[in-house]
Amino acid sequence: MPRAPLNAVVVLATGVASIASAFAQVPQPGSIVVTDRVIGRTPTSVAVGMEDVNHEVYGGIYSQMVFGEAFAEAQVETGVSGQWRSTAPGAAYSITTQAPFKGAQSQKMERATSGDWAGIENRGLNRQGMSVTSGRTYEGVVVLRAPAPIVVRVSLQSADGRRLLAARNLVVTNADWSRLPFNLRAGASDGHARLALEIRSVGGVDVGYVMLQPGMWGRYKGLPVRSDVAHLLERQGVQALRFGGCANSGCGDVSEYRWKAMVGDPVLRPVTKGFWYPYESNGFGIFEFMQLGEALGVEAVPSLNIDEKPEDVRDLMDYLYGPATTTWGSRRHADGHALPYRQKRLQLGNENAVDDAYYRKFKALAEIVWSYDPGIRLVVGDFSYADVIRNPYDFEGGGKVRSLAAHGKILELASRYGAEVDFDIHLWTERTKGIAKQIRALDSYAAALKRLAPPGSRHRIVVFELNADKHDAGRALGNAYAITALQKRPYVDVISSANALQVDGQNDNGWDQGLVFMNQLNAWTQPPWHVHRMIASSLRSDAVEAEVRGGDEDWVQAAAFRDAKGASLNVTNASDAAVSYRIDFGAKAAFSRLRIETLHLGRERAVNTSENPDNVAPVGSRLRLDARGQAILQVPASSFITIQTEAPAGGATDQGGRR
Structure with missing residues (x-):
């Protein structure tokens, strides 16, 4: 188990008296001061990625109930297609x-x-x-x-x-x-x-x-989408979706993954070879995904095959944004989407080696896109970085590359068009151990990009995949730690967790990490979903500096936020002991009530099931600030807590249940 942070206390009993006694043993608790110093806009923090892995799509969110709809599968029973x-x-x-x-x-x-x-x-x-x-x-x-x-x-x-x-x-x-x-x-x-x-x-x-x-009655807002699954995405508070992964680039043969296979009447769309499965129906593709984003009211970022032809990407511009007087704009209109799409962020590739070969492909497509509209944000399909980068042209731990020379060329290309470009980096969050090291490497990557970027150019980093092979409480703690740490970094624009969905008992492809689970009967949520829902409930527009004293940053993370509605504070304690903090929201918050949610994640392998969907779920409590806007907060071992200020009022209940 991880070592306990400084000032940690272990609560061995329950009840108000024992909690008070435990606090009495900590004469010098740590402190967290929620300041007014804005460090940047709060990044999009509640986002999920999906692709047709473990039947997230075909057999999952896609409302089609037949599997093997086109009889493509080899026969199992003599003379009969396999499904x-x-x-x-x-x-x-x-x-x-x-x-x-x-x-x-x-x-x-x-x-x-x-x-x-x-x-x-x-x-x-x-x-x-x-x-x-x-x-x-x-x-x-x-x-x-x-x-x-x-x-x-x-x-x-x-x-x-x-x-x-x-x-x-x-x-x-x-x-x-x-x-x-x-x-x-x-x-x-x-x-x-x-x-x-x-x-x-x-x-x-x-x-x-x-x-x-x-x-x-069973479809979400008329789309080919299971309504029960989409409603859980709503409740999750998702701010953005990403469609892509190994299905479209970076991992193997995806030569048949093309956007033109995903338009028109789904009945007539071709069956294509997939990466995860030998046959893809294409009944739910890029544009159904984008329409789901529209229906949810969130950004929906599709990831394209980096090997798309430039002329096809030019057609895509008209299909997405062109008037009905254009050939492909009229096709979009005929497909039932009369108005142009508003989505203005597109990813080119996924987990690619961002080298000269990638740059040449990116450049060929980016020049088409940015000539059409430099306001479209393109996302580079980068991968992961394990070690701190000291020399951007020669380093270890870069996964598929040892140099950021191609990144520099991409930054220069974007600058020439006056466009903003994003770089997608993926982190491993199966367990908390090792995340701090990855984030230090990410900090060095961001610093290297800043040095390579031409003056006045614009770029951000997006983390489109927090990855794991688990969907349990331990993974939820890893996600909470990573998101809390990333929210404090102004260079991060989006933090997205893979995978959005998973069909229970149909885990063919590894990546046992769905946040929403489903079977043919119902849908339910896993512990990492609750982390997202809690974050969504406490979102404020601005990330502000939180001064943290006490604790080990490798195990404890805190992030604070403010806007006109008030302030919020998120704390992740990944250690094996409770931590006590004096939290300070400032004198202006004197006597305010705090609404607190605590997600206990100490049962590392605990999951939720269709029979017991609330096995791991947050609990709520109240606390009241004193005349200085302060209070003592206990953060249990292996837990994630969100704290929000409310208007001052009497009768608040503290963490021990007292008024």
Whole structure:
């Protein structure tokens, strides 16, 4: 365990008397003075990143309930695409490669004799089952073709097929691919249902694509987004989203990750090869993500493949910002987004080696973007730095690079266009140990960029990934420590945690770090989510200097904020002992009440589950400042605390429960 900070105390009993006794043993507590000295605008501190890893998107937030919608997967059952199974005897199944609807193959069903309904069924993500609710309507579309007219029954069924929950007969009359929409109203609830497509008469049918999603009742503001998941992002208080990661650059073959594969009717979008998964549906892509940001009222930053062609990026400018009179502006309008997007920050790449090769690619795209609009902020897809940089042209610990020469060229390029450029750095926050060292390296990186930057140029650092392989209380403490430390650094503009989301029990790719968890039935939050929600509740516009005396900065961090609403103070204690501080908000705050939230994170491996979603959650309390605007605050071991001033009033309750 980490050593206790100076002035730490261990509280061995509970109750007002024992707390008072413990404080009595600390005649000289540390102090934290919340000053009026503004050090900068408070950075965007509650942000999350998402990409299609561990089914964050396809099988996660994307409202599509069918997994294997385009029948791209190799067969598991003979003749049936991998995410599907046959429902009953009586039909024959095969994979057809003759003019498939999309991708390399489609699904074929045939009958030589009439009989009971038989066909194929899908149970959602990795066949975990679909959740349907009695009385609710589900919307769908299926793409079919048949050499002769045939009736296809589309139905929701229990997992064993014995209960029919909803059904609709569709008549296929076209030998060419035809799109048939349908609605199904569930007559009963089932948390592990299946969707079936079946025939019972002689003949055959090919199936090219299937979509099923909740009606408007289950989608967030009409988007193809699970409403329960989006509402948790709302409650989290997210200020920004980032879409990207290894899915789009920096880790392997992402040659098919292109923005043009993500426009138009989702039914018609191509199936592409992904980094995390062999098949990507592209039904939820960059622009659905940006629309989610609009609906949440937050910044949504997409990360592009650094190998996009310059001419395609020029088309992207018109698709995002151009009038409907342009070719790609009209495409955006046809896709349902009449007005130009307002988002003006785009990332080029992710975790790349920012060397001369990267610079050449960046320059080719940046000149297109900044010639169109120098007000667009481009983000360099940098990686991580483990050691302090003393010579920007020769150092160790830079991950993929040993020199910042290419960074200097990027700064000069941005300066020529009068544009601001951001540099994205990623930190490891699985546990608190080692974070202070990473931040010292980050400080040296920021100082090196400042030395390399031309006079008058503008640049910031964004931390788009706080990373871990955990989603437990220990990771929450690591995030709290890192965010609190970064909030005090004026060069930081955005602090974002990976990953926003994770499907429970479907962790295929490592990165077991979702802040919001979900299954087909519901969604719930993990301990790091509570850190974000607490920070969001205590946000103030300006970061101010907090004078901290006592404690070891490697284990204790404090950050303070002010605006017209009042002041707030966030404290992270990552040590194994409680810490006592005299906090001082100044005489102007005399007798003010303090609203306090404390997140106890000492059970390092504790997580929240669907059965026990509040296993790790903050507790609230009150404290009142004295005539000098001061109070004694105890910060428990392994905890994160947010403190906010309120108007002076009587009857406040202190941390021990007293009035």
